Amino acid sequence: MSLLRSLRLCLVARTGSHQAGALLLRRAQPGHAFGAAPRPSSSAARKDLLMQLRRRTGYPFVHCRTALEACGGDLGQAEIWLHQHAQKEGWSRTAKLQGRKTKEGLIGLLREGSTAVLVEVNCETDFVSRNLKFQQLVEQVALGTMLHCQSLDSQRSTYSKGFLNSSELSGLPAGPDRGGSLRDHLALAIGKLGENMILRRAAWVQAPSGFYVGSYVHGAELSPSLHNLALGKYGALVVCETAQRQADLEDVGRRLGQHVVGMAPLSVGSLDDEPGGEAETKMLAQPYLLDPSITLGQYVQPRGVSVVDFVRFECGEGEEAAEAQ
Structure with missing residues (x-):
């Protein structure tokens, strides 16, 4: 049975019910690439800030921690930092993945x-x-x-x-x-x-x-x-x-x-x-x-x-x- 014929039968069956931003105030130190391991825990990366940043952005905890440390615990700047680095990584991945179906x-x-x-x-x-x-x-x-x-x-x-x-x-x-x-x-x-x-x-x-x-x-x-x-x-x-x-x-x-x-x-x-x-x-x-x-x-x-x-x-x-x- 063809795809269109299957789709027609499905439709008939269903019809009965109607239906950047601001500049960063602080810069990451050398080695703080987007995927780099974070520094040891510090007061700038307290658990509450980490959880807030994670909820607001959806990025992994390791990247959120890195961003908070890079930005001295500033939540807004950390969010900008994350998006900028994610976008850079996205452009890099775009070039690598180009041509895949x-x-x-x-x-x-x-x-x-x-x-x-x-x-x-x-x-x-x-x-x-x-x-x-x-x-x-x-x-x-x-x-x-x-x-x-x-x-x-x-x-x-x-x-x-x-x-x-x-x-x-x-x-x-x-x-x-x-x-x-x-x-x-x-x-x-x-x-x-x-x-x-x-x-x-x-x-x-x-x-x-x-x-x-x-x-x-x-x-x-x-x-x-x-x-x-x-x-x-x-x-x-x-x-x-x-x-x-x-x-x-x-x-x-x-x-x-x-x-x-x-x-x-x-x-x-x-x-x-x-x-x-x-x-x-x-x-x-x-x-x-x-x-x-x-x-x-x-x-x-x-x-x-x-x-x-x-x-x-x-x-x-x-x-x-x-x-x-």
């Missing part, structure tokens, strides 16, 4: 008002993709993409859509409350987690009045710290045109997103297209995922919406596919 990772879907973004961040193993620090990186990438999208001219009478490749995405600012670029935060995550990672791509859609963006993430889990960010392995945005806002529009949009994820169309097509089989690539002519006795076009037509565009991301499908889009 990154087929795992997560798709992130973030919605805010009439704007929706999809991002893909890849890593080497599924184990790391489930790590909180990796998920926080995906969150930061989604926020950076959203800020970029919102900074663009949005005075349009129709919807707008855009894509960012890996290089463009990596160069975005991390946000008003985070210094540096997304590339810097990627290096920091690599330094912490020790795997090759890539900010693969991003897409965004803005919909003015008269349009609606449906969305779906397969196997979605909510971000631990951002309630409107969903994480998963597949994601879709579907742009609909509608004369008036309907009560069930969100549900219709979610079902259209499910169809795009499960059936992987290549184009929207037309309501005039002849119904096709499972090999059909035009969305409106495909058998409707949740009721194959009708086409997707036959599902949307009586609901007062017109499908005009869509975006589909599949985690790990490759940078070549992202560039082709």
Whole structure:
């Protein structure tokens, strides 16, 4: 059974239930590299400070102790010291790990008002993709993409859509409350987690009045710290045109997103297209995922919406596919 067919069956089964900074005041003495063994215990590295620094940064105790000693017990400076050294190590690891395959990772879907973004961040193993620090990186990438999208001219009478490749995405600012670029935060995550990672791509859609963006993430889990960010392995945005806002529009949009994820169309097509089989690539002519006795076009037509565009991301499908889009 093919991957898409398995995914379609899974989707149908699930549908019944809706779902730097400041300069350092003190410098580390020679020998205090990021991974170097700490000096013997001192009053500057009292247990309470050590525990606080560990909770605030998540770095190993040995590195926290080194940072406190290097900074004379100043908690704030020790945190800066840790991030700087971790970032240096991250850049070093990035160079060493470059070229290693990154087929795992997560798709992130973030919605805010009439704007929706999809991002893909890849890593080497599924184990790391489930790590909180990796998920926080995906969150930061989604926020950076959203800020970029919102900074663009949005005075349009129709919807707008855009894509960012890996290089463009990596160069975005991390946000008003985070210094540096997304590339810097990627290096920091690599330094912490020790795997090759890539900010693969991003897409965004803005919909003015008269349009609606449906969305779906397969196997979605909510971000631990951002309630409107969903994480998963597949994601879709579907742009609909509608004369008036309907009560069930969100549900219709979610079902259209499910169809795009499960059936992987290549184009929207037309309501005039002849119904096709499972090999059909035009969305409106495909058998409707949740009721194959009708086409997707036959599902949307009586609901007062017109499908005009869509975006589909599949985690790990490759940078070549992202560039082709």
